[in-house]
Amino acid sequence: xxxTTQPISMDSYEGQEVNITCSHNNIATNDYITWYQQFPSxxxxxxxxxxxxxxxxxxxxxxxxxxxxxxxxxxxxxxLSDTAVYYCLVGGMDSSYKLIFxxxxxxxxxx
Amino acid sequence: NAGVxxxxxxxxxxxxxxxxxxxxxxxxxEYMSWYRQDPGMGLRLIHxxxxxxxxxxxxxPNGYNVSRSTTEDFPLRLLSAAPSQTSVYFCAxxxxxxxxxxxxxxxxxxxxxxxx
Numbered sequence: 053x054x055x056t057t058q059p060i061s062m063d064s065y066e067g068q069e070v071n072i073t074c075s076h077n078n079i080a081t082n083d084y085i086t087w088y089q090q091f092p093s094x095x096x097x098x099x100x101x102x103x104x105x106x107x108x109x110x111x112x113x114x115x116x117x118x119x120x121x122x123x124x125x126x127x128x129x130x131x132l133s134d135t136a137v138y139y140c141l142v143g144g145m146d147s148s149y150k151l152i153f154x155x156x157x158x159x160x161x162x163x
Numbered sequence: 164n165a166g167v168x169x170x171x172x173x174x175x176x177x178x179x180x181x182x183x184x185x186x187x188x189x190x191x192x193e194y195m196s197w198y199r200q201d202p203g204m205g206l207r208l209i210h211x212x213x214x215x216x217x218x219x220x221x222x223x224p225n226g227y228n229v230s231r232s233t234t235e236d237f238p239l240r241l242l243s244a245a246p247s248q249t250s251v252y253f254c255a256x257x258x259x260x261x262x263x264x265x266x267x268x269x270x271x272x273x274x275x276x277x278x279x
Contacts, residue, residue, distance in 0.1 A: 093251075095167075096268070139206070141268075153206040
């Protein structure tokens with residue numbers, strides 16, 4: 053099982069770009085990397101998923117280097133509503149179905 | 164489009180009582196799981212299921228039982244509630260075709276449980 057490590061917390065200001073990095077040194081060949089966002093009193097919700105290089109959707113980008121031992125979630129021009137906890141999750145075909153979340157990164161966006 | 168539905172939203176139990184947390188999904192997802200989240204903490208996996216009739220233990224299975232008699236439902240049973248089980252419980256589901264990890268988890272809104 054690929055264990056993930058993220059910063060516990062990050063601060064930013066409205067309008068800035070925020071980059072949250074996740075380390076997953078023992079990622080397996082067929083593992084995918086998925087990021088989730090969680091607001092207080094809600095279940096996590098999917099943000100973005102990737103395997104390698106760069107993935108972009110309407111809310112975020114995900115950068116994965118060639119060795120895939122880390123990944124970076126990039127949130128462009130954050131707003132106050134982006135204040136949340138962000139989790140990266142690693143799992144794939146060679147992994148078990150036991151999906152273990154890390155501790156997550158608590159992002160605070162200030163006005 | 165209901166997604167993942169959890170009931171009840173809130174529950175208070177006395178120590179020693181038993182109860183069942185309900186989870187239902189209408190997306191025909193094969194994979195379902197239960198997590199608990201203590202205040203200010205991350206998600207910990209309790210039990211999971213890759214299909215009807217198949218269940219397995221997660222990180223923190225003690226004190227909980229599950230069953231999966233249908234694709235839609237995955238109830239979590241607390242056998243004898245303890246104050247240490249005070250937490251928010253989340254149910255999640257995902258499509259599974261052998262490549263389920265390409266399909267993200269869909270979470271319910273949680274059940275907030277207090278054991279006194």
